[in-house]
Amino acid sequence: MNLFDVYPLNDITITKASGSYVWDDNGIQYLDMYGGHAVISIGHTHPHWVKRIEEQLAKIAFYSNSVKMPIQQELATKLGQVSGKEDYQLFLCNSGAEANENALKLASFHNGKKKVVAFHGSFHGRTSLAVSVTDNKAIIAPINETDNVIFLPFNDEDALKACFEEQGDQVSSVIVEGIQGVGGIHLANESFLQLIRSLCDAHNAVYIADGVQCGYGRSGKFFYHDYAGVDADIYSMAKGMGNGFPVGGILISPSIQPKYGMLGTTFGGNPLACAAALAVLEVIEQENLIEMAKQRGMYLINKLKGISEIENVRGKGLMIGFDVPPKLKDLKKTLLHQFNVFTGESKPNVIRLLPSLALTRKQSDEFLEALKEALETLQVPESQEAH
Numbered sequence: 001m002n003l004f005d006v007y008p009l010n011d012i013t014i015t016k017a018s019g020s021y022v023w024d025d026n027g028i029q030y031l032d033m034y035g036g037h038a039v040i041s042i043g044h045t046h047p048h049w050v051k052r053i054e055e056q057l058a059k060i061a062f063y064s065n066s067v068k069m070p071i072q073q074e075l076a077t078k079l080g081q082v083s084g085k086e087d088y089q090l091f092l093c094n095s096g097a098e099a100n101e102n103a104l105k106l107a108s109f110h111n112g113k114k115k116v117v118a119f120h121g122s123f124h125g126r127t128s129l130a131v132s133v134t135d136n137k138a139i140i141a142p143i144n145e146t147d148n149v150i151f152l153p154f155n156d157e158d159a160l161k162a163c164f165e166e167q168g169d170q171v172s173s174v175i176v177e178g179i180q181g182v183g184g185i186h187l188a189n190e191s192f193l194q195l196i197r198s199l200c201d202a203h204n205a206v207y208i209a210d211g212v213q214c215g216y217g218r219s220g221k222f223f224y225h226d227y228a229g230v231d232a233d234i235y236s237m238a239k240g241m242g243n244g245f246p247v248g249g250i251l252i253s254p255s256i257q258p259k260y261g262m263l264g265t266t267f268g269g270n271p272l273a274c275a276a277a278l279a280v281l282e283v284i285e286q287e288n289l290i291e292m293a294k295q296r297g298m299y300l301i302n303k304l305k306g307i308s309e310i311e312n313v314r315g316k317g318l319m320i321g322f323d324v325p326p327k328l329k330d331l332k333k334t335l336l337h338q339f340n341v342f343t344g345e346s347k348p349n350v351i352r353l354l355p356s357l358a359l360t361r362k363q364s365d366e367f368l369e370a371l372k373e374a375l376e377t378l379q380v381p382e383s384q385e386a387h
C-alpha cells in the first residue's frame with residue numbers, strides 16, 4: 001500500500017531529537033528553528049515529559065469519557081493557574097482544527113446564531129467548519145462551502161464596525177488568530193482585539209481567540225490575545241500543548257453553560273494526553289519558559305532587524321517572520337541543506353521561526369550566524385560561482 005501523497009517532503013529522515021536539535025539517519029545534527037511547526041514548546045524529548053508519559057503508560061493509557069478521570073481535572077487546574085484563566089472551563093480534544101470546530105459549534109449552540117466573522121489571511125484548520133473560516137479557497141472542498149462565513153480584512157476596524165452595524169444580530173462568533181501564522185506572521189492590533197471584544201459584547205456574539213499556533217506561551221504571554229488586555233469567550237489550543245503528543249482543547253468562559261451531549265469525543269482527554277499536557281505546563285512553570293520566549297524573541301528580532309538583506313522583520317516572542325527578497329528565494333533550502341537549520345515558511349516569500357520556547361541564547365546566535373553565512377553564500381555573484 002502507498003501513502004496518500006499530500007505532503008511535499010524534504011528528503012530527510014529524522015531519527016533522534018533532543019531540546020532544540022534533531023538528527024537524521026546519517027547522524028547529521030540540525031538546529032530546529034521550526035519546532036516541527038510550532039509544536040515543540042518545551043524542547044524535543046524533554047526528560048520530564050518522557051518520564052510523565054512513560055509512568056502514565058505503565059498505569060493506563062486510555063479509557064473513554066464514560067468514567068471519572070482525575071488527571072483531566074488536574075490538567076484543568078494547572079492550565080487555569082498557568083494561563084491565568086482560572087474561572088474558565090476546559091474541553092479536551094485532539095487537534096487544532098478540532099478545537100476550532102468545537103469552538104464555532106459551541107458559540108452557535110450558545111447564542112443560536114449562524115454567521116461567523118473571519119479574516120483575510122486566516123488559517124484555522126482543515127475540518128468542516130474550521131476550513132470554511134480559513135481564507136484559502138484551494139483547501140475548501142465544495143461540500144465545505146457555506147454562506148455563513150463573512151471574511152473581512154485583518155485589522156480593519158471600520159470594516160468590522162460596518163459589518164456588525166449591518167448584520168450584528170446574525171453574527172454568532174468572530175474567530176481570530178492573535179498572530180496569523182500560516183498567513184505569514186501578522187500581528188492583530190491590540191485596538192482591533194479590543195474592538196472585537198466590545199462588538200461581541202454589544203451584539204451577543206462569541207469572541208473566539210485561535211491560540212493554536214500563537215498560544216501556549218509562544219508570544220511571551222500565555223495567549224497573544226492577552227496583550228490586548230481583554231478576555232476572549234473561547235480560546236482554542238493545540239500545537240504547543242502536548243509538545244508533540246496529540247492533544248488540543250478549548251478554554252470556555254464561565255458565561256457559556258455546558259449541557260450533556262453538547263460536545264464529545266472518544267480520544268479527547270485520554271490519560272496519556274493529559275499526562276503529556278501536564279508535563280508541558282510543569283516544565284513551562286519550572287523553567288520560566290514564557291518569560292524566556294519573550295526575552296529570546298526580543299533578542300532575535302533585534303538582531304534580525306540589523307541584517308540588511310532580509311525585510312519586514314516582525315513577530316512577538318518566538319513567533320517571528322521576515323520577508324525574503326526574490327533574489328534570495330533559496331534561503332530556506334540553503335539553510336536546511338548547507339547549514340543544517342530547519343525553518344518554517346509562508347508562501348510566497350516569508351521565513352517563519354517557531355522554535356522551542358527553551359531555545360538558548362547560544363542556539364539563537366548559532367542560528368543568526370548560519371543565516372548570515374547562508375545570505376553570503378546566496379549573494380556570491382554568478383561570475384564567481386563557477387570557481
Ligand SMILES: Cc1ncc(COP(=O)(O)O)c(C=O)c1O
Binds near residue numbers: 095098125177211212
Ligand atoms: C492558527 C491555527 N489554527 C488551527 C490550526 C489547525 O491545527 P491542526 O493542524 O492541529 O488541526 C493551525 C495549524 O497550523 C493553526 O496554525
